[in-house]
Amino acid sequence: MIEIRDLEVRIGDRVIAAVPHLDVGPGQCVAIVGESGSGKTTTLLAILGLLDEAATVTGSIEAFGVRSPSTLRGSKIALVMQSPQGALTPTMRLGTLLRRALALHGVRGRAAADRTRQALRDVLLEDEILRRYPHQVSGGQAQRFALALALALGAEVILADEPTSALDVTVQAEVVAVLRRLHEERGLAVLLVSHDLALVSSIADHVVVMKDGQVVESGPAAEMFAHPAAGYTRELIAATPELPDA
Amino acid sequence: MARYLARRLGQAVLVVFGVVALTFVIMRLLPGDPAIAYAGPKASAADLAAARARFGLDAPIPVQLWNYVRDLAAGDLGTSLHTRQPVADDLTLAFPASLELVGAALIFAVAVGLPLGVLAARYKTRFPDFTVRLSSMLAVSVPVFWLALAVRTLFSSVLGWFPVAGEYDAALDSTSPLHVYTNITAVDALFTGNWPMLGSTLHHLVLPALVVAAYPAGVIAQLTRAALIEESAQDHARMARALGFGETAVLTRFSLRPVLNPVLSLIALVFAYSIVNGFLVEAVFNWPGLGRYAADSIRTLDTPAIAGVTLLVALLYVLANLIVDLLQGVVDPRARTR
Numbered sequence: 001m002i003e004i005r006d007l008e009v010r011i012g013d014r015v016i017a018a019v020p021h022l023d024v025g026p027g028q029c030v031a032i033v034g035e036s037g038s039g040k041t042t043t044l045l046a047i048l049g050l051l052d053e054a055a056t057v058t059g060s061i062e063a064f065g066v067r068s069p070s071t072l073r074g075s076k077i078a079l080v081m082q083s084p085q086g087a088l089t090p091t092m093r094l095g096t097l098l099r100r101a102l103a104l105h106g107v108r109g110r111a112a113a114d115r116t117r118q119a120l121r122d123v124l125l126e127d128e129i130l131r132r133y134p135h136q137v138s139g140g141q142a143q144r145f146a147l148a149l150a151l152a153l154g155a156e157v158i159l160a161d162e163p164t165s166a167l168d169v170t171v172q173a174e175v176v177a178v179l180r181r182l183h184e185e186r187g188l189a190v191l192l193v194s195h196d197l198a199l200v201s202s203i204a205d206h207v208v209v210m211k212d213g214q215v216v217e218s219g220p221a222a223e224m225f226a227h228p229a230a231g232y233t234r235e236l237i238a239a240t241p242e243l244p245d246a
Numbered sequence: 247m248a249r250y251l252a253r254r255l256g257q258a259v260l261v262v263f264g265v266v267a268l269t270f271v272i273m274r275l276l277p278g279d280p281a282i283a284y285a286g287p288k289a290s291a292a293d294l295a296a297a298r299a300r301f302g303l304d305a306p307i308p309v310q311l312w313n314y315v316r317d318l319a320a321g322d323l324g325t326s327l328h329t330r331q332p333v334a335d336d337l338t339l340a341f342p343a344s345l346e347l348v349g350a351a352l353i354f355a356v357a358v359g360l361p362l363g364v365l366a367a368r369y370k371t372r373f374p375d376f377t378v379r380l381s382s383m384l385a386v387s388v389p390v391f392w393l394a395l396a397v398r399t400l401f402s403s404v405l406g407w408f409p410v411a412g413e414y415d416a417a418l419d420s421t422s423p424l425h426v427y428t429n430i431t432a433v434d435a436l437f438t439g440n441w442p443m444l445g446s447t448l449h450h451l452v453l454p455a456l457v458v459a460a461y462p463a464g465v466i467a468q469l470t471r472a473a474l475i476e477e478s479a480q481d482h483a484r485m486a487r488a489l490g491f492g493e494t495a496v497l498t499r500f501s502l503r504p505v506l507n508p509v510l511s512l513i514a515l516v517f518a519y520s521i522v523n524g525f526l527v528e529a530v531f532n533w534p535g536l537g538r539y540a541a542d543s544i545r546t547l548d549t550p551a552i553a554g555v556t557l558l559v560a561l562l563y564v565l566a567n568l569i570v571d572l573l574q575g576v577v578d579p580r581a582r583t584r
Contacts, residue, residue: 089504
C-alpha cells in the first residue's frame with residue numbers, strides 16, 4: 001500500500017530523516033519508534049506531502065500505486081495527530097468538519113449521514129458530539145473523532161502520529177482499544193509513530209527504529225523486541241519498564 | 247451566550263460610569279475660564295459672576311458633578327460657548343455626517359483589506375504578497391492630509407470625476423429636499439426614495455471615504471496576512487490539508503474565522519479613532535462632521551463642546567468594543583468562555 005525507497009528529507013544541508021526502505025502492507029501495522037527529533041514525524045508527514053516549504057524531499061514514496069500520495073489525502077490515507085483538540089478547527093463544530101470533508105470527497109446527503117453514523121458507532125462516540133466544538137470535547141473523544149473522520153472517508157491507511165502521548169493513562173487505553181479494533185477487525189493498515197514501546201509491542205507487526213534522522217534497525221516486532229540487534233534499540237527497550245529486558 | 251452577553255453589558259455599564267466621571271474631571275482641568283470664554287474678555291465682574299451662575303460653576307465640585315450627571319441623564323450636555331447652541335443639538339448634526347463618512351470608509355476598508363490579506367497569505371513571499379505588502383505599507387504611512395489633497399486635486403480638480411467638497415449638491419435642497427430622520431443623509435435619502443439626493447451624497451462620499459479608508463484598509467490587510475500565515479501553520483490547518491482540502495480552502499474555510507477576532511478588535515479601535523481624527527479629511531472636503539466641530543471647539547476653548555465630543559467618542563469606543571465583544575462570541579465559540 002505504501003512503499004518508501006531512499007527517502008531523504010533535508011532542511012538546508014541537514015538531513016532530518018533518511019529512510020532507505022519502508023513498506024506498509026494491507027492490514028499491517030508498522031511502527032516507527034525513536035526519541036524526539038529522530039525523524040519519525042517527518043517521515044510520516046513526507047508521505048502526505050505536508051512538510052514545511054523549507055524541507056527538500058528526495059527519493060520515492062508510492063502509495064496505492066500512486067507516486068504522489070498527497071493526492072490520496074483523506075480518501076485513502078488519513079492522519080491522526082498528536083494534539084487531539086488542536087488538530088480540529090477551533091471555530092467549527094465537529095459535525096460541520098465531518099460534513100465538509102465528506103462533501104469534498106463527493107459524499108453527500110443520505111450517504112454522508114449513513115457513513116457518519118457508522119463511523120461514530122465504530123469509535124464508540126454518540127451522534128451528539130457532532131454539535132460540539134473541539135474545546136467542548138475531551139482529548140480522548142477528539143482523538144476518537146479523528147479516527148471516525150478517517151473511517152467515514154473510507155481511508156485504508158491511518159498515519160497515527162503519537163496518538164496517545166497527549167492523553168492521560170485511562171484515556172490512552174480507550175484510544176488504543178479503538179485503534180487496535182479498527183486494525184484487527186476492520187483490517188485498516190496503520191503506520192504508527194510513537195515513543196511508547198509498550199503500545200508498539202502490543203499492536204505493531206513491524207518496527208522501524210530511528211535515531212538522529214537515520215534508521216538504525218528495522219524488522220518484525222516480535223523478533224526485534226526479543227532480540228534487538230542495535231545498541232540503541234536495546235537502550236529503548238531497557239528504558240521501558242513494562243517490557244522485559246532484551 | 248446569555249451569560250457572556252450579560253457579563254459584557256455589565257462591564258460596559260461600569261466603563262460608561264468611569265467615562266462620565268473622567269469627562270467631568272477633564273472639563274475642570276482644561277485651561278481657561280469658561281465664564282470668560284462665554285461672557286468675553288472685557289466682561290465685568292458682575293457679568294462673569296452671572297455667567298458662572300448660569301453654568302453652575304459657582305457651586306461646590308461635588309454639586310457640580312451631581313448637576314453634570316443629572317443633566318447628562320436628561321440629555322443635556324450644556325450650551326456651546328462658540329455656536330451658542332445646545333451641545334447635544336450640535337452633535338446631533340455633526341455626528342451623523344461623521345458616522346456616514348467613517349461607516350462608508352470602514353465598509354470599503356474591510357471589503358478591500360480582508361481579501362487582500364487573504365491573497366497575500368495565499369501567495370506568501372510571491373508577487374501578489376509583495377504587491378499587497380507594498381501598497382498596504384503606503385496606505386498606512388502616507389499622511390492623511392497629503393492623501394486628501396492629492397486625491398482631491400487629481401480626481402476633482404484635474405479629472406473632474408468627483409465633486410470638490412460638501413456632503414451633497416446644495417441645489418438639491420430646493421429641487422429635492424430631504425426628509426430628515428436619522429441625519430445620516432445617505433440613509434435618509436435611501437429610505438425616503440430621494441434618488442437624486444442619494445446619488446449626489448454617494449458621489450460626494452467617494453473621495454473622502456477612500457481617503458479615510460486608506461489607513462484601516464492597509465492595517466487590516468497586514469494584520470489579516472500575518473494572522474492567517476500563523477493560523478495556517480497550526481495543527482488544525484495541517485489536519486484540513488491531510489483531509490484533502492487545498493491551500494485556498496484551508497485559508498478561507500478553516501483559518502480565516504479564527505483570525506477574525508483580532509481584525510474585529512482593530513475595526514472597533516479604528517472606527518472610534520477615525521470619527522474624531524478624520525477632521526483633516528473633513529476640512530479638505532468641507533465635510534460637516536464631528537472632526538471639524540471638535541477642532542473648532544478646541545480652537546475656541548469651548549469647554550462644554552469639548553466635553554461633549556470627549557464623552558461621545560468615549561461612549562463610541564465603549565459601544566464599538568461591546569459590539570465587537572458580542573461579534574467575537576459569535577465568530578469564535580471559545581471567546582464565550584473567556
